[in-house]
Amino acid sequence: MNILVTGGAGYIGSITCVQLIAAGYRPVILDSLVNGKVAVLDRIEQISGQRPVFIEADVRDRARVVQVLREHAIDAVIHFAGLKAVGESVAQPVRYYDNNVQGSLVLIDAMREVGVKTLVFSSSATVYAETQDMPLHEGSPIGATSPYGRSKWMVEQILGDVAASDPSWSMTALRYFNPVGAHPSGLMGEDPQGIPNNLMPFIAQVAVGRRPSLRIFGRDYPTPDGTGVRDYIHVMDLADGHLAALRYAHGRAGHHVFNLGSGQGLSVLDMLAAFGQACGQTLPHEFAPRRAGDLAAFWADPALAEKVLGWRVQRSLQAMCTDTWHWQSNNPKGYDA
Numbered sequence: 247m248n249i250l251v252t253g254g255a256g257y258i259g260s261i262t263c264v265q266l267i268a269a270g271y272r273p274v275i276l277d278s279l280v281n282g283k284v285a286v287l288d289r290i291e292q293i294s295g296q297r298p299v300f301i302e303a304d305v306r307d308r309a310r311v312v313q314v315l316r317e318h319a320i321d322a323v324i325h326f327a328g329l330k331a332v333g334e335s336v337a338q339p340v341r342y343y344d345n346n347v348q349g350s351l352v353l354i355d356a357m358r359e360v361g362v363k364t365l366v367f368s369s370s371a372t373v374y375a376e377t378q379d380m381p382l383h384e385g386s387p388i389g390a391t392s393p394y395g396r397s398k399w400m401v402e403q404i405l406g407d408v409a410a411s412d413p414s415w416s417m418t419a420l421r422y423f424n425p426v427g428a429h430p431s432g433l434m435g436e437d438p439q440g441i442p443n444n445l446m447p448f449i450a451q452v453a454v455g456r457r458p459s460l461r462i463f464g465r466d467y468p469t470p471d472g473t474g475v476r477d478y479i480h481v482m483d484l485a486d487g488h489l490a491a492l493r494y495a496h497g498r499a500g501h502h503v504f505n506l507g508s509g510q511g512l513s514v515l516d517m518l519a520a521f522g523q524a525c526g527q528t529l530p531h532e533f534a535p536r537r538a539g540d541l542a543a544f545w546a547d548p549a550l551a552e553k554v555l556g557w558r559v560q561r562s563l564q565a566m567c568t569d570t571w572h573w574q575s576n577n578p579k580g581y582d583a
């Protein structure tokens with residue numbers, strides 16, 4: 247099967263391409279490179295012996311997307327392409343809605359024209375409303391609090407409406423929890439631009455000496471050690487979740503929604519300690535005030551994905567840290583080094 251992977255030059259998309267190739271699929275990457283790296287193509291080839299077709303294009307370029315769907319006889323689409331920085335989305339809401347919502351609309355309309363009717367979409371746990379009621383399951387209340395989160399929820403609703411309008415569509419939204427880790431080869435991983443917003447890439451840059459110290463945002467949350475709790479999922483498990491979703495959804499019409507998480511909550515101090523073990527150092531850190539907009543704790547109920555897709559996480563916290571350290575220490579400056 248030929249799979250169009252929008253955003254396939256990014257963190258999760260590129261690693262998913264490796265897993266797609268390993269499973270016998272043929273990924274075709276379409277990416278504008280607004281946040282992706284063309285160097286991932288060499289790495290994918292190094293790992294899997296195959297170099298995916300790469301098209302540098304914006305998913306909002308309808309004519310180009312139609313042409314790619316036709317030329318490469320695409321059977322299904324995994325749609326990773328999107329902007330993902332929550333803070334930036336608050337400052338630039340129009341850019342976020344245009345890229346994430348309009349981009350998805352253009353893609354869906356191009357697919358309709360060509361008759362490609364299977365779409366797997368990168369959604370996020372940020373669509374859920376703030377609640378003490380853990381774990382979050384697919385029926386938990388929705389209430390995204392940022393333009394980024396709302397853009398994901400808008401697209402999910404569009405997927406539902408399109409599936410309802412025409413029973414030949416198969417629309418799947420995957421709500422990721424906190425993706426971390428790297429390919430175990432150490433050749434591919436997360437390569438954020440500038441100062442990382444997220445915990446794991448920040449810790450990794452402290453470990454490699456690019457940042458002096460981790461600032462832990464808040465030590466007075468109502469959690470066992472007072473620091474924020476999240477559900478971290480190894481990016482390889484996340485990639486495998488896409489393959490499971492694709493196998494399930496292709497040829498199965500309707501609108502499907504799944505959490506992809508581990509089901510386990512871990513604190514900032516848990517992550518710091520595990521990473522310290524993986525890299526053999528005590529990592530410098532200091533406590534700082536809470537970060538605006540942060541929730542104390544949330545984690546997934548991944549039971550639906552296990553029951554329906556036959557998927558569950560396989561990789562441990564130790565693997566998340568060891569693989570990240572392997573990637574970061576081999577590529578201290580990311581793909582550009």
Ligand code: NAD
Nearest residue numbers: 253255256257258278279280281282304305327328368370
């Ligand atoms: P990433 O930024 O590494 O990858 C996204 C890719 O999409 C980049 O290569 C970028 O160049 C490309 N892109 C963006 N807009 C585009 C457009 N209009 N046309 C073509 N290409 C475009 O991000 P990632 O971490 O790999 O995330 C992939 C998807 O998963 C995103 O949609 C993101 O919102 C979602 N997601 C990520 C996380 C996370 O923590 N990483 C959590 C939940 C959901």
Ligand code: UDP
Nearest residue numbers: 443444445448461462463474475476514540
């Ligand atoms: N965090 C932190 N220092 C950092 C980055 C993150 O203490 O430099 C904390 C953050 O407050 C949260 C957890 O780590 O409790 C995960 O943050 P991240 O931004 O990775 O994920 P999100 O908050 O978007 O789920």
